[in-house]
Amino acid sequence: MSAQPAAVPHLEIDGVSKRFGETEVLRDVSITVPRGTFLALLGPSGCGKSTLLKIIAGLETQTGGHVRLDGEALDGMPAYRRDIGVVFQSYALFPHMSVKENVRFGLDMRRLDKAESAARVDEALELVKLGGYGSRMPSELSGGQQQRVAIARSLAIRPRLLLLDEPLSNLDAVLRKSVRVDIRELHDRVGTTTVMVTHDQEEAMSMADQVAVMAEGRVLQMGTPEAIYERPATRFVGGFVGSPPASLMKLSRRFEGGWRFGEIEWQMEPALARRLDAIRRIEVTIGLRPERMRLVEAGTEGALAAELRSSEYLGGERLLHAAVGQERIAALVGGHLSGLPKPGEPVHLLPDADAVMLFDAENGERLDP
Amino acid sequence: MRSSTPLLFLLPAVALSAVVFLAPFAWLIYASFKTQGAGSLLMADGLTVKNYARLVADSYFAAAFVRTIGLSALTTLLTLVVGLPVARLIATGSGRAKGLLLALMLVPLVCGALLPSLGMIHLLGPLGVVNGTLKLLGLTTSSIKFLGTTGGVVLGLVQAFLPLMVLPLVNTLSRLPRDVEHAASSLGASPLRVWRRVILPLAMPGIVAGAVLVFSAAFTAFVTPQVLGQGKIATFGTVAYQQAALVLDWPFASTLAVVVLVAIGLALILSAQFDRLLRRRRLAA
Structure with missing residues (x-):
């Protein structure tokens, strides 16, 4: 042309x-x-x-x-x-x-x-x-x-x-x-x-x-x-684009420092914590892409402790639905993994810090540049 | 035995239909081959085709027949021309406007033939609304004669039978997807060409159905030509009425009725053939 x-x-x-x-x-x-x-x-x-x-x-x-x-x-x-x-x-x-x-x-x-x-x-x-x-x-x-x-x-x-x-x-x-x-x-x-x-x-x-x-x-x-x-x-x-859709949750600053989902404290990776600190907000909406989550061992730095609710086998991959306090979170993991936890058991999910999306809790606009 | 049981239950309904519907028709056909006994209302013995011969031979009846066909054809054409935009308006309209138009369309259907015809007298009379308006606008100085003329009768027939054209048209036009018209205009068809190339061909089944209904109704109409023609316009309906109610020649009136039935039957068959032709062409191409 x-x-x-x-x-x-x-x-x-x-x-x-x-x-x-x-x-x-x-x-x-x-x-x-x-x-x-x-x-x-x-x-x-x-x-x-x-x-x-x-x-x-x-x-x-x-x-x-x-x-x-x-x-x-x-x-x-x-x-x-x-x-x-x-x-x-x-x-x-x-x-x-x-x-x-x-x-x-x-x-x-x-x-x-x-x-x-x-x-x-x-x-x-x-x-x-x-x-x-x-x-x-x-x-x-x-x-x-x-x-x-x-x-x-x-x-x-x-x-x-x-x-x-x-x-x-x-x-x-x-x-x-x-x-x-x-x-x-x-x-x-x-x-x-x-x-x-x-x-x-x-x-x-x-x-x-x-x-x-x-x-x-x-x-x-x-x-x-x-x-x-x-x-x-x-x-x-952020929620509309991407499949399966990203989990959007409210993240609040703790009075003592650090961050929490409702009552649940999250010890996040330092890189992510620095990003959040730079924004200077008390409350943000955080977006986590299921395909950018990993299933990790308990105690891994930055992992979210959640409770598995259900899982969908998609052939090749498995979509986990878990709960962090009142919030729901999804993670796409390898479908061939053996020894997967059962519904009701604890799971530890580590989001890829680069892929974490941060939005204004009020008007929903993207926060970091 | 078991399979005939449902038919058994149908028997009373079939019998009733036969008595009240088919029997009069059979009697009509039978009577049309009779003649009236001299100086009597009773029918003479023996079957004859004399009535049919008279119909062909007497130019008064032949002229009435031709005039009726002409009037009906003109009425059909005019209802189509007036009915298409109206039907389109109803089919594409929405909500209250659509309901109101549809209700207005149904009014003449439910209030019988006489009332609208009497109304038309008020509209079309020498001192009526139409002439009054025309004079007021300076379009004419003397009253136009509508009553007792063919024009007046046609106007009355169009008014009376417009719903019979509009309703089938609304039915087909409202099933026509708007996207199809939009596709035509996006491909470069002006509104006129959208009508000619897309809407009209697709509305054909409705046009045929409406035309058959209006033609048959106009052909058999009696009240409207009688009232608006003021006895001066002889149509098949008025002639049959004269023969049956005034001359009291029931056999001949029957003959007229049979001819009407056959004519309408032929019109129906023709339109069905036409419809089938359209369908086949659409499939074969």
């Missing part, structure tokens, strides 16, 4: 807000996307990500702010003039048209000549590996195939932007993983700037170059999947 001058971002969402009556669905959302990027809008249902996608597509009108594409304001431009391809969660194929007619629809709208449009239809269907399916009707295809037709249909118009609305949510678990790879590889081949909406953090992390985590109509953090995972900007992002 040709390099675009840095001054003009490819897609620019500038202070977009949207309200339906009293409810604010989007609050001052600003995102810029460089050309060729695969961006994931990630968030729980109701966070406004689908509304934002509809606004970009022109299927919904924002109440404030602007959307620009290559510097051109799209505000007020109807969807059918935008040249933006949309793949809907339901695929939204035209049931009364064959696969070929579906893919050709956008080309007919552009009044392309017959030969050119036939070539583009074939090319688009080849791209999604549905070469021989042109004369089938949508009802004769599986869900995965229907989705590929929907993608081919959007790509055939050579869109300036490709929008994917929860593209994997209607597929079964096995197919989902392979389609994930297919879509990413397709993006790499075609190079069209892509914005995908998803509530599944694993999908967002594995497919996208950039992830924008959204909640309650705001973008909480935008960055590479690595940055989002390693340095979450808020408690919400």
Whole structure:
């Protein structure tokens, strides 16, 4: 893809807000996307990500702010003039048209000549590996195939932007993983700037170059999947990104010095203690990633004494659920470990000091730089 | 023995249906092959096709038949044109507005044919609301004659049978996913082309169902043409009424009724064929 001058971002969402009556669905959302990027809008249902996608597509009108594409304001431009391809969660194929007619629809709208449009239809269907399916009707295809037709249909118009609305949510678990790879590889081949909406953090992390985590109509953090995972900007992002989810607990400074979970004292590693001291707070929210916990011997420095409640065997790994006073903590350990403690027995868990996340106990913002 | 028991239980219902529903139809067909005894209300002996011959030969009836088909076809077309936007509004509307529109649509269906027709007289009369408004706006100086004209009858029929078009349309249109329309517009289809290429083809089953209902209802209508036509517009319904209630020639009235039944039966078969054709084309492609 040709390099675009840095001054003009490819897609620019500038202070977009949207309200339906009293409810604010989007609050001052600003995102810029460089050309060729695969961006994931990630968030729980109701966070406004689908509304934002509809606004970009022109299927919904924002109440404030602007959307620009290559510097051109799209505000007020109807969807059918935008040249933006949309793949809907339901695929939204035209049931009364064959696969070929579906893919050709956008080309007919552009009044392309017959030969050119036939070539583009074939090319688009080849791209999604549905070469021989042109004369089938949508009802004769599986869900995965229907989705590929929907993608081919959007790509055939050579869109300036490709929008994917929860593209994997209607597929079964096995197919989902392979389609994930297919879509990413397709993006790499075609190079069209892509914005995908998803509530599944694993999908967002594995497919996208950039992830924008959204909640309650705001973008909480935008960055590479690595940055989002390693340095979450808020408690919400820390808990939402990562699988299994991080344990978020309240940690308080003891009157006598040192730290405690409720009534339980924690003799943490000096490195971590120094980090906490530097923050100068009486109370913080601490985030511990299960995959960055180790099962250790009693008395190991920095280990948390907990009581095992249950464990899940995941094949290769085992997810332990333990209690530290009133708080719950999860740890992912090797599945082949023999001599695991039984539920009710004490376990000693050592968090990797580098991976410990610290958030403001009040507003949930990340504390150390 | 055991397998016939459920059928046995059905027998009373079947018998009742046969007596109150099928028997009159059978009698109607039988009577249409009779003639009236001279100077009597009783039917003469022997079966004959004289009534049918008279129907074909007498241009008054043939003209009424053709006029009725024309009126019904025009009514069907107009209800479709008016009904599509209304049905769309109901199908895509939400909450109170949708309920209110739907209720308004149902009113003419539940208050019978006479009341709306009388209302239409007030609206369409020489001193009625429509003419009054037109004069007030300076669009016309003398009253437009609606009552006793074909135009007035068609307006009445459209008003009376609009719900029969709107309800099946609402049914199909509300099952049409919004995403499909959105997909069409994101692919570059203007609103007009979304209608032509996506909404209308997908609404076809509803259009066919509504058209059949409105056509049959308009074809057999009696009260609306009688009241708004003021006896000047002879349709099949009014002619049959004259024959049965005024001339008291029941056999001939029966013949007219049988012709209507056959015509509607044919319309139904045709529409079913059309529907099947649509389905097959959708599958074969």
